[in-house]
Amino acid sequence: MASFLGRRALHSAIALIGLILAVFFLVRLTGDPTDLYLPIDASLETRKEFAHKHGFDRPSAEQFLVFLKDVSNGDLGYSLRKQRPAMELVLEAYPTTLALAGVAMVLSITLAIIVGAIAAYKPGGVFDRISSMASLAGASAPDFWIAITGILIFAVTLRWLPTSGVGDLPYWILPIGVLMLRPFGLMVQVVRAAMLGALSSAYVKTARAKGVGETAVIFVHALRNACLSIVTVAGDLTVGMINGAVIVETVFGWPGVGKLMIDSVMQRDFPTVQATIMVTATAIFLLNIAIDFLYVALDPRIRHQ
């Protein structure tokens, strides 16, 4: 287990370095932050002073080395926009995103398991056909469009829900609904396929021959096996939720990491962009490790290899 973790950490470290390299140089291709942060009629002197203060006057390679040195000391730089440590901004924004993504993920997995299991129980039945169509639509619908249409219908026309912002329950409904759509649609299909296989297996026959009730056959014997493939996909989708969060947070003005990332890119706030991406990448790495552990916990056959 320790060697497995070590290998995993090494791979992730290499990937992280590649990612930092790419982000560091790519973000600098977006242009010169000086143009955005100083008044249009700022003197050359002021501009030079600004560039010098943030190190933009040095060659990029040198900037990168300085950046690496700072990172190794745990310093991810100051936000150009907010004049505060970039890390602080990221850590402030993270809980909001985690709450949004967490609730959306838990809800979509739970619902998908129920819907997928019922669909698989009677393949080709009415429920199966309706849920297949609905889940396909959910998985294929572009979330930015659904988000804006949702605002138009529920917030502007019907006035049932607020258009954007953070607050009590009504503020959560639209963002979570939109964020759930794709993972829910995909998960229903995955759960259905996995349950279809499990329900036609020999061990389900054994369970029925033992006199185990149908509910336990479905939700204990079959689902516990289907979990193995469900977890794989759910893991990928959770990672992919970062993408969804960027869009949903932007559309709904949700002050999370996704919005922070987009705002920082727009404002050429390089240190914040770098910090968001590094923290997110680390979170994904940890998530993958957690999924590996979950796998081992779920499948005794892997455990004994």
Place this chain on the structure above:
Amino acid sequence: MPDPILEIDDLRIEFRSGGEIVHAANGVSFQINPGETAAILGESGSGKSVTAAAVMRLLQSPPAFITGGAVRFKGQDVLGMPIAKWRDYCGREIAMVFQDALTSLNPVFSVGWQIAELFRAHGVAFGRDANARAVDLLNRVGIPDPALRAKDYAHQFSGGMRQRVMIAMAIALGPDLLIADEPTTALDVTVQAQIMELLEELRAESNMAMILITHDLGVVADVADNVAVMYAGRVVERGPVSEVLARPGHAYTLALLDSVPRANSLGQHLKPIIGSPPDLARIPKGCAFHPRCRFATDLCRNEEPPSVAVTPRRIAECHHVEAVFNDS
């Protein structure tokens, strides 16, 4: 005569898929008395496992449909009763051992958990009590270190040990009837004998009735009291094992016996049954066996054979019972 514990009467099963109808069982009739061991003998595709699955109500519908006949267990109509009520009989009064123990055991639960589940599902025992009983059962079916092995998973057992686990589950609640569907087919020859011995021992201990589904004539001869020979979804001959195997009344049974190599047939060629079992979507007219039968006449090609009482305790469905009987 006691009342039969299980009666299958003219059971008909079809599989419908892609516009084709596969006739898996075409009027299967069979019965077994309490404490008796009966064998159902037949090639793959003769309908023996499908019949067992229908009795246990394990057929998935669609594609399987029971289109006729009845099954009675202890006088109760099985196919007509609510499934939840039948499930209550399953495991408690009627149990089944399947062919492939590796796939028939759930890979993600320990074997102890799966055995204890029987006690929990039927409200007999829970928690530690159920687990302790599971360990007792593992001990009874001859698994060494039962307390330790109860925590292991199916993939950690050898083939023979896995089948012992299946048997432990089947006998957990002391059923009156055990259906063993090719219990030794997936096993090594030496292990086969041990498993059959164990089954017979456990059966005798509690005077349980046992239906042994097999294609192995040797097994039938060793343990069964009565035998039903199946071909193309029908029981073509049935009666006491000693009589049927000594002197078959159906041309198929005879051909089957002739195909088995014997100690005194050293140096001779094997005599396989020519041709292959019929496509169950296109069963031949008349007697289904006629294309492969050396006794076949025009009568066999056109008319279904009647049920003939070969002796008072035996029935064969063959147009040429006498000729076959005299030939053997």
